[in-house]
Amino acid sequence: MREDIKSMTQEEIAQAMAARGEKPFRGRQIFAWLHRGVRSFEEMTDIGKDLRRKLEGAFYITAPAVERKQVSRLDGTVKYLWRLGDGNCIETVLMSYHHGNTVCVSSQVGCRMGCAFCASTLGGKVRDLRPSEILDQVLFTQLDSGKNISNIVLMGIGEPLDNLDNVLRFLELVNHPQGLNIGMRHISLSTCGILPGIRRLGELGLQLTLSVSLHAPDSETRSRIMPVNRAYDVDELFKACHEYFQRTGRRISFEYAMIDGVNDHDWQADMIAAKLRGMPGHVNLIPLNDVAESPLKPSRRVRQFQQRLEGRGVTATVRRSLGGDIDASCGQLRRKAMEEEKKENER
Ligand code: SAH
Numbered sequence: 001m002r003e004d005i006k007s008m009t010q011e012e013i014a015q016a017m018a019a020r021g022e023k024p025f026r027g028r029q030i031f032a033w034l035h036r037g038v039r040s041f042e043e044m045t046d047i048g049k050d051l052r053r054k055l056e057g058a059f060y061i062t063a064p065a066v067e068r069k070q071v072s073r074l075d076g077t078v079k080y081l082w083r084l085g086d087g088n089c090i091e092t093v094l095m096s097y098h099h100g101n102t103v104c105v106s107s108q109v110g111c112r113m114g115c116a117f118c119a120s121t122l123g124g125k126v127r128d129l130r131p132s133e134i135l136d137q138v139l140f141t142q143l144d145s146g147k148n149i150s151n152i153v154l155m156g157i158g159e160p161l162d163n164l165d166n167v168l169r170f171l172e173l174v175n176h177p178q179g180l181n182i183g184m185r186h187i188s189l190s191t192c193g194i195l196p197g198i199r200r201l202g203e204l205g206l207q208l209t210l211s212v213s214l215h216a217p218d219s220e221t222r223s224r225i226m227p228v229n230r231a232y233d234v235d236e237l238f239k240a241c242h243e244y245f246q247r248t249g250r251r252i253s254f255e256y257a258m259i260d261g262v263n264d265h266d267w268q269a270d271m272i273a274a275k276l277r278g279m280p281g282h283v284n285l286i287p288l289n290d291v292a293e294s295p296l297k298p299s300r301r302v303r304q305f306q307q308r309l310e311g312r313g314v315t316a317t318v319r320r321s322l323g324g325d326i327d328a329s330c331g332q333l334r335r336k337a338m339e340e341e342k343k344e345n346e347r
Helices: 010-019 025-034 049-058 131-145 164-175 195-204 219-225 234-248 266-276 302-311 332-346
Strands: 065-071 078-083 089-097 100-104 108-110 125-128 149-154 187-191 209-213 253-258 282-287 315-318
Touching: 010 025, 065 131, 078 131, 089 131, 089 332, 100 131, 131 149, 131 164, 164 187, 164 195, 187 195, 195 209, 195 234, 209 234, 219 234, 234 266, 253 266, 266 302, 282 302, 302 315
Parallel strands: 100 149, 149 187, 187 209, 209 253, 253 282, 282 315
Antiparallel strands: 065 078, 078 089, 089 100, 108 125
16 A cells, blocks of 8 residues: 655655665655645656655655636636545635635535535535645645635635544644745634534644634524534533633634524624623624525624624624635535536436
8 A cells, every 4th residue: 555645744754765775865855846746756856766666656646636617707716626536526715815815725525514504514524634635725726826825724625623633734734844834823724613623722732723613602503503512512612712712822713604593693692792701702704605405594684793793892804705606615516516426427
């Protein structure tokens, strides 16, 4: 079985070289090539033929293929559907803002969290992504688009804290000076609220931005729309967030998709304010994206809810929606491609 070399750290590659009787500096050389996006050992031109052949026998290099690419005519947002080595597809979104280019990456093929409003979870989880496969989304989006990526959000398909070891390795790789060298302060990680994962991140004290998908401040509503709440209750979640803030000093961002008649009542805004007290949280209100398969509809009270929060001292913004014309959110493109593939097969 060949090994996935792009999931290895520079030190691990150097050790593997030393173990084969090669000079350890090869680690640095190979690492740099991989993080420039080469697709084969053949392209590593300053490495001798013999060693290249040996490497080929022992390792493989992941490189996704562009299965589909959609460019928004409204705002230039680009959505990639990549095909992975084993045939599975994942999505990546590239968004351009005045302060730079942000890429939104997936952490799993599918998702097993079961949130009622989310398209990513409809087919369940197929498998975790490897560190290299998360990195490739940044690397090949940059190469394909020709745009320099300055920010990363782990907000695509999947639950990053359900694949934490691989996500931590990805962070180490993408942060590396000889790699893409993207600073932790330019990275956000979004979770539906897996408490052991939040605690572990807090202990590590990484300087990334933690986003928590809150979507309801009360247990009853949250359990209804987010099954994870039955395992990790929202009050425990708030407690873990307070601890996280105390440890890291980093302000947490709370995602809140506004659903008509479900989580858009004034009393819920008041409850958010009460439960956030003592911590500088920031609430990001997201107009719900209509998912065809779901009976949940977008709220018409977004502005009122925002004002209610602000009136109680909570910073709240309404997320600007990008790529509305290209299925740019939450697993919708992968979903569409899967359906079409299914139809093809039935024919
Ligand atoms: N699993 C992680 C990250 C992926 S989802 C998490 O739950 O945070 C990225 C964000 O999109 C989450 O806040 C998620 O709740 C939100 N989201 C999912 N479906 C949505 C929809 N239909 N409309 C608006 N936001 C949605």
